[in-house]
Amino acid sequence: MKIKLYYGSGAASLCVHWMLIEMGIDFEAVKIDLSNNEQKGEAYLKINPQGKVPALELDGNVYTESVALVMLLSEHSERLKPAVGTDEHARWTELLIYFANSLLPAFREWFYAPVESGGNKEKETFLKDLVRPRIEAVYDRIEALLADGRTHLLGNQLRSVDFVGTMLMRWSRNMPKPATQWPNINKYVHRMRSMPSFIEVYKREEIKVKLLIKLKMITHLFHFKMEIKKYDK
Numbered sequence: 001m002k003i004k005l006y007y008g009s010g011a012a013s014l015c016v017h018w019m020l021i022e023m024g025i026d027f028e029a030v031k032i033d034l035s036n037n038e039q040k041g042e043a044y045l046k047i048n049p050q051g052k053v054p055a056l057e058l059d060g061n062v063y064t065e066s067v068a069l070v071m072l073l074s075e076h077s078e079r080l081k082p083a084v085g086t087d088e089h090a091r092w093t094e095l096l097i098y099f100a101n102s103l104l105p106a107f108r109e110w111f112y113a114p115v116e117s118g119g120n121k122e123k124e125t126f127l128k129d130l131v132r133p134r135i136e137a138v139y140d141r142i143e144a145l146l147a148d149g150r151t152h153l154l155g156n157q158l159r160s161v162d163f164v165g166t167m168l169m170r171w172s173r174n175m176p177k178p179a180t181q182w183p184n185i186n187k188y189v190h191r192m193r194s195m196p197s198f199i200e201v202y203k204r205e206e207i208k209v210k211l212l213i214k215l216k217m218i219t220h221l222f223h224f225k226m227e228i229k230k231y232d233k
């Protein structure tokens, strides 16, 4: 199967890109520069007339909608998708549809509030105040789901819904109350972010790691070198 992913750095395409890397299959990734509005350019509109990322080309056919693409790719992974007919499969479908119906549109409203309000700060605040409780209500539900100590959203095994969930937690990082302020979500997100495929997708999408994390890494490295020196003596 010939696979081509059109993605924007850190955009809704991240969960698909990450999943493709985790699956370890061959695919081509084409970056669409959202900061330059390339998604609305003539060339990309021929691929996806909606002018949005992600778009996934499978053997010449183009499909869109991040959650649908994750579901589609899941058909090719026994590891990342629960067996059909099981309770876990029903929960997997339920959670993916829930994310698609709740957080995805809510975040769009949050991020596009400055544009929708036409530069009117009061209107922007009004729009954001409307949508913020809807986003936080989803985190309450996910926090409760993780309260039984499970390592992943559906239990103790990584499933494709985890790529969508983690991506949607990440989008709240600059909100007044980021998802990581929910204790169970915080542990979960750290677990997901330590995956080699996550580190790889960040590298490929050239997403800048926060200065704090960089500083932590430098400090660790420094201590590590000190340890080696001590050991050498």
Ligand SMILES: N[C@@H](CCC(=O)N[C@@H](CS)C(=O)NCC(=O)O)C(=O)O
Residues within 6 Å of the ligand: 008, 011, 012, 013, 034, 039, 040, 051, 052, 053, 054, 064, 065, 066, 067, 104, 108
């Ligand atoms: N429901 C779609 C949303 C896609 C979407 O809104 N993508 C954003 C990036 S996160 C985009 O391409 N925005 C560019 C634009 O609207 O011009 C999905 O989940 O794939």
